[in-house]
Amino acid sequence: MTESTLTGKSMEAGGTGEPMIGLTGVEKWFGDFQALKGIDLVVGKKETVVVCGPSGSGKSTLIRCINRLEVHNRGRIVVDGTELSDDVRDIQAIRRETGMVFQSFNLFPHLTILENITLAPRQVRRKPKKEAEQTAMDLLTRVKIPDQANKFPGQLSGGQQQRAAIARALAMEPKVMLFDEPTSALDPEMIKEVLDTMEQLADSGMTMVCVTHEMGFARAVADRVVFMADGAIVEVNDPETLFTSPQEQRTQLFLSQILVHPS
Amino acid sequence: MTTTDPATKTSDQVATPPSGGPTGMVWVRENLFPDVWNSLLTLTLGPLLAWGVYALGRFLFVTGRWEIITVNLTTLMVGRFPRDQLFRLWIAIAILAVVIGLAIGVANSVARAAAIESGDDYHRPWHEPIRRFGPPVTLLIVMGVFVRTATPLLLLAAAVALAAVAYRLGRMIPIRRRGQVNLAVILGVICAQLAITGFDGVPRSVWGGLLLTLYFTVGALLFAFPLGVAVALGRRSSLPVVRGTCMVYIEFFRGMPLVVLLFTGWLVLPFFLPPQFPTPDIVTRAMIILVLFTSAYVAEIVRGGLQGLPRGQREAAQALGLSPWKQTRLIILPQALRSVIPALVGQAISLFKDTTLVLAVGLTELLQVARIIPGQEDFRGQGLFAETLIFVSLIYWVGSYWMSRESQRLEAKLGVGER
Numbered sequence: 251m252t253e254s255t256l257t258g259k260s261m262e263a264g265g266t267g268e269p270m271i272g273l274t275g276v277e278k279w280f281g282d283f284q285a286l287k288g289i290d291l292v293v294g295k296k297e298t299v300v301v302c303g304p305s306g307s308g309k310s311t312l313i314r315c316i317n318r319l320e321v322h323n324r325g326r327i328v329v330d331g332t333e334l335s336d337d338v339r340d341i342q343a344i345r346r347e348t349g350m351v352f353q354s355f356n357l358f359p360h361l362t363i364l365e366n367i368t369l370a371p372r373q374v375r376r377k378p379k380k381e382a383e384q385t386a387m388d389l390l391t392r393v394k395i396p397d398q399a400n401k402f403p404g405q406l407s408g409g410q411q412q413r414a415a416i417a418r419a420l421a422m423e424p425k426v427m428l429f430d431e432p433t434s435a436l437d438p439e440m441i442k443e444v445l446d447t448m449e450q451l452a453d454s455g456m457t458m459v460c461v462t463h464e465m466g467f468a469r470a471v472a473d474r475v476v477f478m479a480d481g482a483i484v485e486v487n488d489p490e491t492l493f494t495s496p497q498e499q500r501t502q503l504f505l506s507q508i509l510v511h512p513s
Numbered sequence: 514m515t516t517t518d519p520a521t522k523t524s525d526q527v528a529t530p531p532s533g534g535p536t537g538m539v540w541v542r543e544n545l546f547p548d549v550w551n552s553l554l555t556l557t558l559g560p561l562l563a564w565g566v567y568a569l570g571r572f573l574f575v576t577g578r579w580e581i582i583t584v585n586l587t588t589l590m591v592g593r594f595p596r597d598q599l600f601r602l603w604i605a606i607a608i609l610a611v612v613i614g615l616a617i618g619v620a621n622s623v624a625r626a627a628a629i630e631s632g633d634d635y636h637r638p639w640h641e642p643i644r645r646f647g648p649p650v651t652l653l654i655v656m657g658v659f660v661r662t663a664t665p666l667l668l669l670a671a672a673v674a675l676a677a678v679a680y681r682l683g684r685m686i687p688i689r690r691r692g693q694v695n696l697a698v699i700l701g702v703i704c705a706q707l708a709i710t711g712f713d714g715v716p717r718s719v720w721g722g723l724l725l726t727l728y729f730t731v732g733a734l735l736f737a738f739p740l741g742v743a744v745a746l747g748r749r750s751s752l753p754v755v756r757g758t759c760m761v762y763i764e765f766f767r768g769m770p771l772v773v774l775l776f777t778g779w780l781v782l783p784f785f786l787p788p789q790f791p792t793p794d795i796v797t798r799a800m801i802i803l804v805l806f807t808s809a810y811v812a813e814i815v816r817g818g819l820q821g822l823p824r825g826q827r828e829a830a831q832a833l834g835l836s837p838w839k840q841t842r843l844i845i846l847p848q849a850l851r852s853v854i855p856a857l858v859g860q861a862i863s864l865f866k867d868t869t870l871v872l873a874v875g876l877t878e879l880l881q882v883a884r885i886i887p888g889q890e891d892f893r894g895q896g897l898f899a900e901t902l903i904f905v906s907l908i909y910w911v912g913s914y915w916m917s918r919e920s921q922r923l924e925a926k927l928g929v930g931e932r
Contacts, residue, residue, distance in 0.1 A: 358829070
């Protein structure tokens, strides 16, 4: 596989074909350590892209750059036509349109689930309380935990917390959802309920970028899978091709390591 | 020896269930005389303790000359406050009783609504108010023993009744209007001070006793708390100038003894003020020093709380598009402050006791009154220091103890839903 085909695969937007997120030559340094080495990637509208790779390969850093939780040092990041710059207004605009789900949920422990979900719509979108609560209840019904609305995060199971966190991100009616290893902190029996929620979301036409180790999910839901190693994109392809006939040696090695135990 | 012990024998013969503690004799043997050394300790400390209790009881109820408190109760409460102006103080107390009653009433209905909403059964045992207000009420009763006329007792009862009525009213106020109640509390505090000092009233420089102590404590807390939070946030600012200034501020005020600062405020400050700027009176200067001093400690406490928060909390708030100020105000501060309540209350208690140091700049707060009155004409040379010191110690202790207990309550209450 040559450099040009890789670039071709990663730079052609899937989904509807129109680009939603565009990264060109993105580099990120932590001190002397280069975490991202010239990332080129276009994510199309309504496309679901799964990013996988060994730990330390820069997957999380990559999606954290998209909503500026990390500041990239070189290259361009464009989200829905707005380029990320140092301008606070651009950053805020992109964050408003980008929902994020974290590995450790990061629900606000001092607020109830309902307050967690209505906070940003009321504070950022200036929605009236009634309307925000109505939307929140609809979302909680969608993620199947409407009866937990008035509890505090600490009273919920991990899976319920993560679904509440997804509802919180969705309440802002984002155009893009970023998932940063959403199931890695969960007990095995709770992973499925979260993945089901994510699958349902992908089916509804949300643009999604997911960092995950759940290969089953990637196979079933992803339009394209991005394999990263050492801060660079090694291979991009549709899940079937990538998993059954990976082109790169690095990808083959990684897949052989994680697919030893079929589940 | 042990086998013939009647207590052991009984417990051997009768198969009693293991519920309940050991019986009297067994408890005594297990806890007071388990071996030679502990028996020796018991035999030494027991009589000492008994003697101490006897001596204290004898002093409190037999030999103590408590008339010095009876005669000086008003002075202990208000110092040199003109006696013909005391009605102003009662007006202030009435205003405060109303706003405090209102505030507690509203807080109560908020708590009830929250409990009902989260599906919990909202039930408070009938004795809870008695337990909560036990310490201050006990103190008031003890003080009542030293009152010579019925007037203050009646007025006090009237104030309590006012507070009770306001509490009922507060519970009827809709929760969405609680902001207005907070405003009413602030206005009430200002009005209470105006009722004393305003309208040709009594300047603060002649206030004294418990009045001055409480004024310094409450006033310094009200200002030191927000200032301390601001400095703590400044200390974590990304702007080097702000960060540096806050660091110097904290280290300076934490590195100076309070007495030195008070002297500085008293003697040195006037020289540094521009001449057209009128030098504030000594009470204001002492208050400023107490505020600056306390806020530096509050800042360090709050900084600890800020650092203890997981990074993910700020990131989640950022990812939702909240502005930096709203991230801090809605997500970071509420959690950080909640986690440092015990330390903050500790600082409040410390401030309450530290107000005694204003006697160094010539103000007659509670302790200073206690030092002065045994030298009065009627009591001179009789050495009645123990009586006055025990009395003011009781006030300080009850105040501190009450604050610490209320903070435990608050912690338990705010801990709802915490992991």
